[in-house]
Amino acid sequence: LLVNASEALGRPIPETLFGIFFEEINHAGAGGLWAELVSNRGFEAGGPNIPSNIDPWSIIGNESSSLTLSTDDSSCFERNKVALRMEVLCDTEGTNICPAGGVGVYNPGFWGMNIEKGKKYNVVLYVRSSGAINVSVSLTGPNGLETLATHDITASASQVSNWTKMEVLLEANATNPNARLQLTTTRKGVIWFDQVSAMPNDTYKGHGFRSELAEMLADLKPKFIRFPGGCFVQGGRLKNAFRWKSTIGPWEERPGHFGDVWMYWTDDGLGYFEFLQLTEDLGALPVWVFNIGISLNDQVSTSNIRPFVQEALDSIEFARGDPNSTWGSMRAAIGHPEPFDLRHFALGNEDCGNKNYQGNYLKFYDAIKKAYPDIKIITTCDRFSQKLDHADLYDYHVYKSAKDMFSMAHQFDLASRDGPKAFVSEYAVNGKTAGKGNILAALAEAAFLIGIEQNSDAVSMASYAPLFVNDNDRRWNPDAIVFNSSQLYGTPSYWAQCFFRESSSATVLHSTLQTNTSTSQLIASAIMWENSGDNKSYLRVKIVNFWNDTVNLKISVDGLEPNSTILLSGSTKTVLTSGNPMDENSFNEPNKVKPTQSPLENAGKDMDVILL
Ligand code: AHR
Secondary structure (H helix, E strand, O other): OEEEEHHHEEOOOOOOOOOOOOOOOOOOOOOOOEEEOOOOOOOOOOOOOOOOOOOOOEEEEOOOOOOEEEEEEOOOOOOOOOOEEEEEEEEEOOEEEEEOOOEEEEEEOOOEEEEOOOEEEEEEEEEEEOOOEEEEEEEEOOOOOEEEEEEEEOOOOOOOOOEEEEEEEEEOOEEEEEEEEEEEEOEEEEEEEEEEOOOOOOOOOOOOOOOHHHHHHHHHHOOEEEEOOOOHHHHHHHOOOHHHHOOOOOOOOOOOOEEOOEEEEEEOOOHHHHHHHHHHHHEEEEEEEEEOEOOOOOOOOOHHOHHHHHHHHHHHHHHOOOOOOOHHHHHHOOOOOOOOOEEEEEEOOOOOOOOOOHHHHHHHHHHHHHHHHEEEEEOOOOOOOOOOOOOOEEEEEEEEHHHHHHHHHHHHOOOOOOHHHEEEEEEEEEOHHHHHHHHHHHHHHEEEEEEEHHHHOOOOEEEOOOOEEEEEOOOOOHHHHEEOOOOOOEEEHHHHHHOOOOOOOOOEEEOOOHHHOOHHHEEEEEEEEEOOOOOOEEEEEEEEEEEOOOOOEEEEEEEOOOOOOOOOOEEEEEEEOOOOOEEEEOOOOOOOOOEEEEEEOOOOOOOEEEEO
16 A cells, blocks of 8 residues: 655545434434433323324322323423323222322333432423322332432412422432333322423533533534435325424424324424534534435425425525514523524425425425525535535435445546535445444444545535434434443444544545555545644554455655654554444443554654555
8 A cells, every 4th residue: 555645745634524324213212312311201102183192101009909190182382292191090098098108100212211329410300280189109129119310399279270390300319221210109089190300410511411422423523414314204195204493492392293203203392493503512513314305105296386496595694694673682692692503404304206206395495505605505406416406415315225335435436526425424334234223334434534535625525324223213223323321332332433534634645556456445535634632643554454354554654744643652542343344332341342552663754554
């Protein structure tokens, strides 16, 4: 491998080349990155109709003798009227004595709540009753026997005759990753509950994100976040698509919605504002994916698309408009008067072939460009198959076998360098060869990313998909980060991405692989970047060996300036491999496949390396 370290022969890599794609799939957000512990906190999972679906809320006590549960539409929240009505039939005295510990309801969260000793949890609930109440709010083990934290709320009839917000801070005295929240009482009467929330009070930057998951994202140093999804944005039906105006404002007032592609309810605690906040917290640019009136099964004709276009314009004003503007003032009222740095707007997802796409697209394009000429518009139409006039970027999705993904490293070698650039917003090895995310898949993806790095004058942005999976609801396989209530690990695909975290804004150097049979299964690239921490220049060579044997490779670096600050002493090599290409990580062995770094003993102008 010949590398020329002269920057003059290299090419700057776009600032935003590598980022992440967040989709509400696999409970990535609800029951994942969004730290809310209560599932179905507003009892709305069945939609606005009565009776609603209170799942996974369950009864504590005997349904016929000690209490009855039902839903009605008496909530004080206009956009989500469903409330839980609990009629307690037993009491502390008389003929029908409540069991010790009381009767009531519990919520097991998303396959168990992770409650940790010494940590604090903010519980908020809305209560109404026709009489005085005495309700124990408790975090307990999975069967209710072990109490991890508890607090009694008492109120007179007059205090709770109207809906009243109650707030409790619980500190856990023990750890249980499979805990639940209980609301119990031993007093006869009728109590209504609504909007019951439990949040750990140590979320990422205090913004509601589950810390350890957000930290894994931060470690990737993503330059952008595409959100809130692909098919999730489309919806199976338009009525179930993500509509941002329903996801902003006080969480209690959000109606929530059923994501009918990945088939689960979300309370939309992770709404449009929170996504923008996440981008800012991670130092990434937002890429806002917008439904342009087309779902997987129904659509709005171009002649009726105007309200959707207005929604798009309003969303931009919300993100970056003046704090005195209609929607900008709502952002300011939430506590963020400064604009978010929204520069990219994706019109639709995978719906280019749809009969209304072109017509709808142009209406959005014209309106957005007129109001915000600097915003880069992303089309879902593929530049390989058609000429694109009205687009700054085109969205390109690649899901392949490992072998085919390795070959895709050359997909952009011949792509035109003029006109719209590619945004490879979804790529991954999937199918049988990928398992649940193995080394083989990661190697092929790394090869593909090396190809993108080398062709970064034709590709501006790239992100892996999907990002997250809650192991209890695997709707798509593989994924980059696997978690349950208390555990998490990166798949090899996650770790492969870490090799590229310095690439955005770096210089891709001129390099040539002299190939023979085995080296045709190699792909390599070299980058150089200046580290702002120590103002020194670093050079990184990345090589993927897709051959089924070890390869001895000579690396020669030419063109180093005599006074170059490129570090040779202290150089390291980082290896992502293990014995078997099918190896995967798991909760039991989360670090089985992880990059290992060691000193590069023979660092210099000429180096012999062995690629396993
Ligand atoms: O990443 C999973 C899905 O794959 C996305 O929702 C969609 O855009 C693609 O088909």
